[in-house]
Amino acid sequence: MERFFKYILPLLISIVAAVEFYQVLMRYVFELPVMGLDELLIYPTLWLYLLGSVNAAREDTQIKANVLDVFLKTDKSKLAVRVVADIMSVVVSIWLTYWAWDYFVYAKTVWKESPTLYIPTFWAECSLFIGLVLMTFYSGWYMLTNMRRLATFPAPVKES
Template identity: 45%
Template sequence: MSKLYDLYGKVQGAVISFLMLFVGVLMFIQVILRYVLKMPLMGIEELLLFPTIWLYMLGGAHASFTRTHITCGVLTLLIKRKKSFALFNIAQTVISIVVALWLTRWAWWFFTYSLRTMKESPLLYIPLILAESAIFVGLALMVLNTVVEFFSHVSEYRSFDGTELIKEVK
């Protein structure tokens, strides 16, 4: 499972890198055409919408994969024992899973709505489902990553005997 999960992380990172490069190239082309050559290309802003939304959602999923997402660690300052800290992490992750599942459910409803309506972009007539599906996919990946994090915290909790203290930072 670990090798497969690591491969998933590498693929996700590669897709994000490609999307960043693609967005950068499109913006460079837009600047050169509009401000240097004075020949604006119609629709490039609309085209930028699709990789940008995917980049945003996959970036959030990748942050949850690498566990570099934003957390509020104020309560962790009060915890002295490693086992208590691991239990706190389990509770925090369970809350994250519940919230992520709730948001993913809404994203699923939006995804099915997008499939039913099959809206198109106004200028290039690109199906908006290509961008709107990123919300569901990104949140589903965040749920997956948070569930993996939960099992990691449970394993960590089981490894402590309850007497080990967290080292003080000096």
């Protein structure tokens, strides 16, 4: 998976940057607006956003505010708080994935098209469900990993 993200994320951001550059160049330098570029840009932008989030979940590098770590003294208590946070993340991810599934089914059923280019919007809309499924998977993975670490955490050594 690391190889996939290593290549797809830079490719998507390059596409977004190139299309935006082209649009700015055409609109403001040549004063020739190109119709449909905004529509076309939605596809790589949504996939970039969701796959970037999946990559952060995969690497466990999401932005976190570990405020309680300042007040906790032991590594075990910090790990216990992390497990609670992981459980809440998984619960919220499952809930959001459930709603994204409903939206996925709706988008597939309705099969809307973009107004100018007539591209099926399903290909952008499905990124939400796919991204949330993967984020839920990785969140669950780290939750189980941290639960195992907490269960096997060494007991403190008592001095005699």
